[in-house]
Amino acid sequence: MPDLLEILFGWFSSVDPNALILACSAIGAGLAMIAGIGPGIGQGFAAGKAAEAMGKNPEHGGRPATLVMLLGAAVAETSGIFSLVVAIIMLFANPLLTKGGIVLVLAASALGAGFAMIAGIGPGIGQGYAAGKAAEAVGKRPKLQSQVVRTMLLGQAVAQTTGIYALIIALLLLFVSL
8 A cells, every 4th residue: 555645746746736836825815814813803802992981981082982993903904904915915916826846845835825824813813902902091081092092003013023924924935936
């Protein structure tokens, strides 16, 4: 009975190389979009905290808290947007199809790019949490809105670093010859 590696490599040699790269790219694009979970959770938390702030201080804290929540939620969406860009590149402008090299490595690069983008879950949740707490703080003390927003944006920028790292790795896997 032939071993598994012989069967696998025999199969790879019989499959159209572009079809294998496209199939792995489609899976990679789907994996990349898993990162959308983070912004969804984070933005939901931020919206909940803004609604809570509105309920506790409707006359003075509601509107500023809503504005802070919208700004923070927009920043929290960036990791989802990064993942969407990587998925669209893999689906519609796939640079791996025109590269020479070992097809198995190119197909693994497509999968790796998708897996890398899953790291966007963390920044999305963290940035949404920062937005929610900022909305809560502004709801309690509307006069401190500008200071709270500055602090929130700084914290969100730091929280985004892992999402940027993931984007860089995904783009390297797609565009740099291995």
